[in-house]
Amino acid sequence: MPGASSLEIYPRPAVAVDLAIFTVLDPASSPDLRVLIQWRDDPPGWVLPGAFMRERATVAETVADVLRRKVTLPATSTPEPRLLRMFDDPERDDRTWAISLAHSLSLPAAEVVGLRGELARFDPDGALPDGRGLLFDHAPIVSAALIELRERYEIRQRFVDLAPDPDRFLAEPFTLHQLRRVHEAVVGAALHKDNFNRRMKPLLRPLLRRGEPVLASQPRGRPAALYRRG
Amino acid sequence: MPGASSLEIYPRPAVAVDLAIFTVLDPASSPDLRVLIQWRDDPPGWVLPGAFMRERATVAETVADVLRRKVTLPATSTPEPRLLRMFDDPERDDRTWAISLAHSLSLPAAEVVGLRGELARFDPDGALPDGRGLLFDHAPIVSAALIELRERYEIRQRFVDLAPDPDRFLAEPFTLHQLRRVHEAVVGAALHKDNFNRRMKPLLRPLLRRGEPVLASQPRGRPAALYRRG
DNA sequence: GGAATAGTGTCTTTCAGACACTATCTG
DNA sequence: CAGATAGTGTCTGAAAGACACTATTCC
Numbered sequence: 001m002p003g004a005s006s007l008e009i010y011p012r013p014a015v016a017v018d019l020a021i022f023t024v025l026d027p028a029s030s031p032d033l034r035v036l037i038q039w040r041d042d043p044p045g046w047v048l049p050g051a052f053m054r055e056r057a058t059v060a061e062t063v064a065d066v067l068r069r070k071v072t073l074p075a076t077s078t079p080e081p082r083l084l085r086m087f088d089d090p091e092r093d094d095r096t097w098a099i100s101l102a103h104s105l106s107l108p109a110a111e112v113v114g115l116r117g118e119l120a121r122f123d124p125d126g127a128l129p130d131g132r133g134l135l136f137d138h139a140p141i142v143s144a145a146l147i148e149l150r151e152r153y154e155i156r157q158r159f160v161d162l163a164p165d166p167d168r169f170l171a172e173p174f175t176l177h178q179l180r181r182v183h184e185a186v187v188g189a190a191l192h193k194d195n196f197n198r199r200m201k202p203l204l205r206p207l208l209r210r211g212e213p214v215l216a217s218q219p220r221g222r223p224a225a226l227y228r229r230g
Numbered sequence: 231m232p233g234a235s236s237l238e239i240y241p242r243p244a245v246a247v248d249l250a251i252f253t254v255l256d257p258a259s260s261p262d263l264r265v266l267i268q269w270r271d272d273p274p275g276w277v278l279p280g281a282f283m284r285e286r287a288t289v290a291e292t293v294a295d296v297l298r299r300k301v302t303l304p305a306t307s308t309p310e311p312r313l314l315r316m317f318d319d320p321e322r323d324d325r326t327w328a329i330s331l332a333h334s335l336s337l338p339a340a341e342v343v344g345l346r347g348e349l350a351r352f353d354p355d356g357a358l359p360d361g362r363g364l365l366f367d368h369a370p371i372v373s374a375a376l377i378e379l380r381e382r383y384e385i386r387q388r389f390v391d392l393a394p395d396p397d398r399f400l401a402e403p404f405t406l407h408q409l410r411r412v413h414e415a416v417v418g419a420a421l422h423k424d425n426f427n428r429r430m431k432p433l434l435r436p437l438l439r440r441g442e443p444v445l446a447s448q449p450r451g452r453p454a455a456l457y458r459r460g
Numbered sequence: 461g462g463a464a465t466a467g468t469g470t471c472t473t474t475c476a477g478a479c480a481c482t483a484t485c486t487g
Numbered sequence: 488c489a490g491a492t493a494g495t496g497t498c499t500g501a502a503a504g505a506c507a508c509t510a511t512t513c514c
Contacts, residue, residue: 008326011285012242015329055241056320056327083316086331090286096238097286099245101316177493195476197494215485221492222484407466425503427467451465452511 013097017062018050018138019081020104020145021071023112023119024169024185028178031169031185034119035142036071036112037134045135046128048142049117050100059083059101072116079105079167084144087137100137104145106167122146124188153186164203164229173207175216175224176200205230243327247292248280248368249311250334250375251301253342253349254399254415258408261399261415264349265372266301266342267364275365276358278372279347280330289313289331302346309335314374317367330367334375336397352376354418383416394433394459403437405446405454406430435460 021036037046049070053062063081067073081103088099112119123129126143133139152166170182180196204227207214215223251266267276279300283292293311297303311333318329342349353359356373363369382396400412410426434457437444445453 010244010282012244013283014240014242015245052240053243058318058320059316083313085313086289086316088288090288175493192477193493194478194495199476218485218492220486220490222486222494224493405466422504423466424468424505428503448465448512450463450513452467452513454466 011097013099014093015053016050016098016100017053017059017066017081018048018100018102018141019063019066020048020084020102020142021112022104022106022145022149022167023109024182025109025113025119027109027170027182028174031178031182032121033185033188035122035145036115036117037120037128038070038117040135043135046118046120046132046138047135048138052098059103063103063105070116071112073107073111077107077111079107081105082148084141084148087141089137092137102141102144104141104148106149106169108169108171110171150187153183154191162199162203164200172228173214173226175226176204177224179227203230204228241327243329244323245283246280246328246330247283247289247296247311248278248330248332248371249293249296250278250314250332250372251342252334252336252375252379252397253339254412255339255343255349257339257400257412258404261408261412262351263415263418265352265375266345266347267350267358268300268347270365273365276348276350276362276368277365278368282328289333293333293335300346301342303337303341307337307341309337311335312378314371314378317371319367322367332371332374334371334378336379336399338399338401340401380417383413384421392429392433394430402458403444403456405456406434407454409457433460434458 023034025032025034036049038049040047049066051062051066051070059081064078068075082105084102084104086099086101090097092098120128122142126146127139128134164179165182170178176197179200180191180193184191207226207228213225216226217223253264255262255264266279268279270277279296281292281296281300289311294308298305312335314332314334316329316331320327322328350358352372356376357369358364394409395412400408406427409430410421410423414421437456437458443455446456447453
């Protein structure tokens with residue numbers, strides 16, 4: 001590295017943090033995985049929310065700034081952003097030299113509905129289905145974020161870090177059926193009921209009242225037991 | 231994002247790319263995983279090689295620049311750098327606001343021995359064993375790089391992307407014994423001979439001459455068959 | 461023959477996948 | 488009762504772990 005004197009003279013890139021924000025709508029009844037996109041006018045089109053890092057800010061601070069200013073999220077929860085990849089094509093922003101640190105994070109639907117932006121559906125491979133494209137290099141960010149999310153839910157899940165709904169899309173307590181529907185929404189595929197239950201059971205605590213399991217009230221069929229994360 | 235006019239006025243961070251460069255010494259006889267560290271005087275101590283991104287450079291270009299200028303590697307091979315994590319503590323460099331994009335990459339020993347720097351041994355958890363510490367936040371970079379490397383060799387290996395010596399530390403052709411010793415050096419643990427061979431066999435092509443398998447000449451014992459990656 | 465290393469055969473355990481069955485609710 | 492959903496029992500097949508055995512070389 002060059003000394004302090006020479007360090008200041010080189011041009012520096014603007015560093016942006018772009019966010020793929022996931023949520024699962026209706027997690028308790030018919031879960032639906034969505035990503036938050038926003039309309040912008042400057043070059044008109046849909047984008048992921050993001051911001052440039054302000055002076056001596058950290059990524060965490062920049063993420064909090066995006067959530068507050070751009071998404072209008074109340075400063076309650078601040079989830080952990082996950083670094084996905086970086087985009088460094090010098091021509092990716094035609095206004096200036098800018099690099100982007102693409103992150104993803106997950107929020108429960110209750111905190112995101114009604115805020116600024118649209119919770120967009122997307123294809124199994126991450127593309128927006130209704131012909132809308134994302135500006136810049138934001139489409140591959142959604143793909144990368146989706147792959148990371150699915151790996152954490154169903155791949156690493158089995159071998160490394162098995163956890164029921166690690167991003168807490170679903171509020172406690174929940175039934176095994178609800179948990180499975182959420183996992184199915186995330187991975188975009190059907191999961192076998194019995195195998196899924198067998199894998200999850202050891203990671204859950206049944207909700208007890210006076211030593212008896214508490215049951216969910218349901219419109220039809222045998223009531224299901226309620227669980228918390230173990 | 232702000233418009234073009236306001237975009238230039240904000241202070242920008244210097245963006246460094248720091249590299250954990252792995253190699254396996256003696257891959258064919260007694261493999262030994264090492265990481266390249268370099269001595270520097272400015273604040274005196276050992277560091278990972280790295281450089282700030284020059285104007286409108288990409289990460290790949292910056293990595294190539296580090297390898298050529300700091301490691302004095304001839305411009306032959308340019309391996310793929312793997313983004314590990316980023317370090318954004320505003321106080322991490324007391325000279326200026328600087329963030330670091332920590333990457334790791336792997337090189338065959340033949341290309342690295344004799345170049346600038348020392349190929350340091352390290353503990354199972356990534357610390358340098360002889361009491362030497364790394365400056366700045368370079369020690370956690372080695373830890374993160376080691377975890378990533380081991381996952382790719384022995385975890386993902388089994389379930390996702392099974393590959394014999396994916397980073398090509400070992401030159402072809404090789405025996406199953408040599409391949410296993412390299413994997414053991416990387417993961418830092420003994421692997422069962424028969425299970426390892428059974429897993430690897432389907433991913434290898436035996437080296438044939440006139441339809442017969444070519445055997446390695448060995449000092450003692452039954453000669454082993456030679457293989458290439460499949 | 462004996463030491464050393466390469467390579468095979470096989471038993472056991474674990475676990476995912478799949479299917480069938482039983483249990484308990486509502487109307 | 489029928490219909491619907493929850494939950495259990497069990498068989499099968501694939502693959503890892505572990506162990507024993509055979510094969511081929513050099514001395």
